[in-house]
Structure formats: C-alpha cells, structure tokens
Amino acid sequence: MIARYDFAPLDGITKTVFRQVWNDHFGGVDRYFIPFFSPTSEHVMMNRDLKELDRSRNAGLTLVPQVMTKRAEDFLWAIDIVKDLGFTEANLNLGCPSGTVAGKGKGSGFLARPDDLEKFFDEVFSKASLPVSVKTRLGIHESEEFERLLEIYNRYPIHCLTIHPRVQKQFYKGEVHMEAFAKALTASKNPVCYNGDLRTVEEIRAFEEKFPTVEAVMIGRGAIADPALLRKLHGGKAATREELQAFTQTLYHAYTEFYEGQAAQAAQRMKEVWFYLIHLFEGGERIDRKLRRNRNPREYEQLEATIFRELPLLEHPEGELV
Ligand SMILES: Cc1cc2nc3c(=O)[nH]c(=O)nc-3n(C[C@H](O)[C@H](O)[C@H](O)COP(=O)(O)O)c2cc1C
Structure with missing residues (x-):
C-alpha cells in the first residue's frame, strides 16, 4: 500500500476553485500541489499568485506550493514567502516542457544544464528555511540523461523526488520510460514519488505491486477524467x-x-x-x-x-x- 496520493498540479485547471469543488464532491487524495508561480526578479508577489496561495480558500486541504525559477536567490525568496503563508514544504518545478519556459532555462529546460543545477542546489540546500521537494522529468532528449541528474539529486536532502518519466521533447505524450523509472527508484537516495498516465484503479494497483518502495503516487489527468478515481481506489463507488x-x-x-x-x-x-x-x-x-x-x-x-x-x-x- 502506497503511503500517499498527491494530486498533480495542472496549471489553468487544478487551481483554487477546482481543488475545493473536486475535494468537496469526490476527494481521496492526501495532498494537492498548487500549479507553479514564477518569482519576479523584483521580488514582488503578483496578486493572482497571492490569491492562489491564500490557504483560507482551500481550508482543510493539505497543499504544496510549487515554484519555477532558475535563480537560487529567487527560489530562496519564494520559500520565505510560502513559509510566511503557513506552508511547510516548497516544490521546485523541473518538469514544465513548454517551449517558452524551457527556452529560458526554466522548468525542464534547467535539466539541460546540470552544472548550473548543482550550483543552484548548493545554494538552496545550504539556506532553505523549509524542506524542498522536486518534480522532474528524465531529461531533454533521452532518458539516459537521468543518470547524471540523479547523481546530482542524490547529493542533496530532497524531501521527495517526484519523477514523471518522460523527456521534455515528449511533452505529455508517448511512452513513459518505466525501465528508466525502475532504475531511478533503486538508485535514488531520496524518497521517490511516481507520476504519469495512471488513470484506472487497476493501473494504480498494478503499479503499486510492481514498485512497492515508492513513497507516493501523483495523479493528474486521471483524476480529472474520472473524478471518483481515488474514491474507487479506497473502496468507494464509481461516480454516478x-x-x-x-x-x-x-x-x-x-x-x-x-x-x-x-x-x-x-x-x-x-x-x-x-x-x-x-x-x-x-x-x-x-x-x-x-x-x-x-x-x-x-x-x-x-x-x-x-x-x-x-x-x-x-x-x-x-x-x-x-
Ligand atoms: C495543462 C497542464 C498543466 C500542467 N501544469 C503543471 C504545473 O503547473 N506544474 C507541474 O509540475 N506540472 C504541470 N503539469 C504536469 C502534471 O502535473 C503531470 O506531471 C502530468 O499531467 C502527467 O501526470 P498525469 O498523467 O497523471 O496527468 C501540467 C500538465 C498539463 C497537461
């Protein structure tokens, strides 16, 4: 039995209104990841981001805020902001495949520059005021890139490493590289969460049987396409x-x-x-x-x-x- 189910962040969809209504009507996840916000270089929070991070709008839900940046000082600033707002963990987005984001070296684009990523982590983990978790892809072009990336991840106390086993070029389509995920799970020194393409109770159960050592499973599209998915997983009925x-x-x-x-x-x-x-x-x-x-x-x-x-x-x- 997996220890935890996380609701994946889907920008434009799983924001404050959706989370509240979905939770009231169906629920069954342990935590909700808030879609990313990008710190500004002037270190001013945008109103729409503050609205999204306002915990009173999702009272009773366990939430994890996510930040997307390539600058350690901006990430550290964002951590302090979310800490002041009452959050207990900050997640770094290293997965966003969008061309504009990756082109700026952020999201999955950061994975193309492992040396810079290492410097970023050196600074972040020596100063962070909250536990830091990471949501990552396997690389830009091919899954083999993950060996070098995992070497880096293993050097830091990442609270939980969520792996979506696709590369940037795949966006959200095509094969999920389960062999590469299996290798990563064995070699990771940090707790691992799996994310990608789970959409039925049978698929989740089969996954859990195959990979009993994952700490958590993160589900996104599957729980929007079938809002009762998690309820069914916990033995409840299908949605009428x-x-x-x-x-x-x-x-x-x-x-x-x-x-x-x-x-x-x-x-x-x-x-x-x-x-x-x-x-x-x-x-x-x-x-x-x-x-x-x-x-x-x-x-x-x-x-x-x-x-x-x-x-x-x-x-x-x-x-x-x-
Ligand atoms: C429209 C859309 C928006 C997304 N926004 C985010 C985001 O803000 N942060 C993030 O880490 N992942 C984001 N993702 C990726 C999802 O969190 C998740 O990794 C992906 O959908 C694969 O998991 P699934 O097959 O369970 O949906 C987004 C995906 C989609 C399709």
Missing part, C-alpha cells in the same frame, strides 16, 4: 451521472463567482475540465469538438446538458488524455 452533473454545475457556478459574474471566463475554465472529463462518456468526441470551438456561455451550458442527457457513462475514461 447525477454526481458528475452536480460536480460540473457547482464548479461552473464557483468559477462564475470567482470571475465576478463573467460567465464566458467560467465557461472557458469548464472547457479545460471537459477536455479530460469527456473521456468518461461514450462517443464524447463529437461534443468535445463543439465545446472546443464554443465561445458562448449559453451554448456551453446547452452542450453540457446534452452530454448528461444523451451520452452513456463509461466505467473508466477511454482514449488518450492528451
């Missing part, structure tokens, strides 16, 4: 159509309130949730295409009603979640 409808309607209303009545913005957020959730409905592709083209909140509401009225619910999500 009524429950899912109550979940999406509450979420839509919560977004509308968050955006101060701007239904178009709320509908935009909902489309990003439906991008994954539609896979739980048989024959959802046709409506998903319409949802993606849609710009009008009224039409969004009608399309959502059509899904619940017409499409059969599946036992678990089908098709690739990309």
Whole structure:
C-alpha cells in the first residue's frame, strides 16, 4: 500500500476553485500541489499568485506550493514567502516542457544544464528555511540523461523526488520510460514519488505491486477524467451521472463567482475540465469538438446538458488524455 496520493498540479485547471469543488464532491487524495508561480526578479508577489496561495480558500486541504525559477536567490525568496503563508514544504518545478519556459532555462529546460543545477542546489540546500521537494522529468532528449541528474539529486536532502518519466521533447505524450523509472527508484537516495498516465484503479494497483518502495503516487489527468478515481481506489463507488452533473454545475457556478459574474471566463475554465472529463462518456468526441470551438456561455451550458442527457457513462475514461 502506497503511503500517499498527491494530486498533480495542472496549471489553468487544478487551481483554487477546482481543488475545493473536486475535494468537496469526490476527494481521496492526501495532498494537492498548487500549479507553479514564477518569482519576479523584483521580488514582488503578483496578486493572482497571492490569491492562489491564500490557504483560507482551500481550508482543510493539505497543499504544496510549487515554484519555477532558475535563480537560487529567487527560489530562496519564494520559500520565505510560502513559509510566511503557513506552508511547510516548497516544490521546485523541473518538469514544465513548454517551449517558452524551457527556452529560458526554466522548468525542464534547467535539466539541460546540470552544472548550473548543482550550483543552484548548493545554494538552496545550504539556506532553505523549509524542506524542498522536486518534480522532474528524465531529461531533454533521452532518458539516459537521468543518470547524471540523479547523481546530482542524490547529493542533496530532497524531501521527495517526484519523477514523471518522460523527456521534455515528449511533452505529455508517448511512452513513459518505466525501465528508466525502475532504475531511478533503486538508485535514488531520496524518497521517490511516481507520476504519469495512471488513470484506472487497476493501473494504480498494478503499479503499486510492481514498485512497492515508492513513497507516493501523483495523479493528474486521471483524476480529472474520472473524478471518483481515488474514491474507487479506497473502496468507494464509481461516480454516478447525477454526481458528475452536480460536480460540473457547482464548479461552473464557483468559477462564475470567482470571475465576478463573467460567465464566458467560467465557461472557458469548464472547457479545460471537459477536455479530460469527456473521456468518461461514450462517443464524447463529437461534443468535445463543439465545446472546443464554443465561445458562448449559453451554448456551453446547452452542450453540457446534452452530454448528461444523451451520452452513456463509461466505467473508466477511454482514449488518450492528451
Ligand atoms: C495543462 C497542464 C498543466 C500542467 N501544469 C503543471 C504545473 O503547473 N506544474 C507541474 O509540475 N506540472 C504541470 N503539469 C504536469 C502534471 O502535473 C503531470 O506531471 C502530468 O499531467 C502527467 O501526470 P498525469 O498523467 O497523471 O496527468 C501540467 C500538465 C498539463 C497537461
């Protein structure tokens, strides 16, 4: 039995409103990772980041903030900020594959410069005022790059090393390198968390059986596509159509309130949730295409009603979640 289940951070989706509503309706994870914020060089917190880090908005939930930067002084500053806000761990994003981010040497882009990463860790781990965890990929081009990276990680007391076993060039598609993950798990001196492509109870159980020494499993898209995934994992029932409808309607209303009545913005957020959730409905592709083209909140509401009225619910999500 794995000690802990973490909800992965998905920028634009698993933010404060989503976390609260998902937790109230389904839940079953131990911790939620907050999508990253990037410290500014002037060391001024942006209002939208402060809003996201406001713990009173997700009272009762265990949250881990994530920071993306390549400068140790900025990371140390961010750690002090999140410590003052009451958090007990700070996570470093070394996984974001976006071209603009990686091009600036941040996120997974930092993995291309192991020597600089080492200097960064030297400074961070000698001064950090909170435990630091890391979320990483295997490298930029190929999984073999991870040998050198793990050598570096092993030199520091990383609170937990979450590994998404893909390289930057793969984004979120294609093979997860399970052999490379197995090697990393054996060779890591720090606790390891696995992340990537787990979306059914059977897949999670099979993973746990194969890798009983992982400290935690992190799940993202799978828990959006099937919001009851963790509940089922803990022996609970699958989501019913009524429950899912109550979940999406509450979420839509919560977004509308968050955006101060701007239904178009709320509908935009909902489309990003439906991008994954539609896979739980048989024959959802046709409506998903319409949802993606849609710009009008009224039409969004009608399309959502059509899904619940017409499409059969599946036992678990089908098709690739990309
Ligand atoms: C739209 C989107 C946004 C993401 N935002 C973040 C982020 O802010 N921080 C991060 O570490 N990973 C981010 N990720 C990666 C996820 O946390 C996770 O590693 C990835 O989805 C693979 O896990 P899964 O197959 O369980 O979803 C994002 C992924 C997607 C698709």
